[in-house]
């Protein structure tokens with residue numbers, strides 16, 4: 001904590017090197033949120049930059065009441081929401097017919113070994129994740145990639161922990177179903 | 189021993205070892221049930237895929253370029269207002285001198301100086317004398333200069349307010 005304070009004090013005093021270190025520390029987290037929430041590739045880097053400029057401008061308001069990473073991710077999340085709102089993009093696509101029906105019984109076909117081919121899986125996975133509603137995507141990433149807790153995610157996204165949990169379950173369930181549908185033996 | 193099939197939520201929880209007391213009975217059920225084993229395996233693969241995801245890389249030198257964007261802004265914001273208002277005023281004065289015959293201004297100054305220590309009357313009479321000689325009335329010069337100066341000052345005030353507001357609205 002003391003080291004964090006020193007780093008923030010240095011940044012507030014105008015130390016460019018300290019801010020560069022800060023950006024390097026958090027660019028992974030910020031890019032996860034931004035790349036996941038912003039579909040337009042051309043805008044992603046700009047939004048990441050915008051997030052860090054915003055952080056720089058509001059660092060003096062950070063009160064050390066939450067973890068710095070939570071605060072950083074929250075700014076990133078909010079900036080992405082602003083972007084989505086400005087572009088008039090939908091936050092929740094229609095998920096009709098995606099719910100309980102098809103996959104109520106445990107899987108009858110096993111995901112084939114081909115899944116182990118990492119490149120293939122990650123490409124398909126990314127495509128399927130990108131087709132999910134934006135909040136689902138954000139939760140998947142913050143939880144699995146950044147290994148944040150339900151509590152931290154609930155603070156970042158300003159929603160109850162219970163909602164985070166249920167969105168996460170639904171997102172994974174949808175992903176499994178959609179991946180499975182594309183891996184049925186006749187399609188391979 | 190519970191031998192019901194695992195729900196999707198339970199299968200996901202099982203992979204994360206987060207079922208609590210149900211973890212053990214689920215394990216026992218999995219021994220016996222191929223369907224549920226398949227389900228758990230699918231979620232295992234999915235979680236692994238989610239954890240190993242790549243493709244979020246920002247270009248090398250990103251941190252440096254962002255830091256560079258911030259550094260000049262900080263120093264500029266402190267001086268740019270002053271620099272611009274000085275340059276603007278200088279330009280305005282230059283233009284006035286360039287386009288108008290300002291020889292009367294010297295007379296005004298010396299008139300005021302000669303009346304230094306005198307009363308307001310002497311200044312007023314000096315102004316009157318100048319107005320009589322000059323092709324234009326001195327107010328016509330003084331008023332635009334005053335307007336320019338106040339616009340520059342207002343500009344600086346607005347800039348500083350916007351700056352502090354931007355800090356304030358950050359979250």
Ligand SMILES: [Zn+2]
Nearest residue numbers: 193194221224
């Ligand atoms: Zn079963």
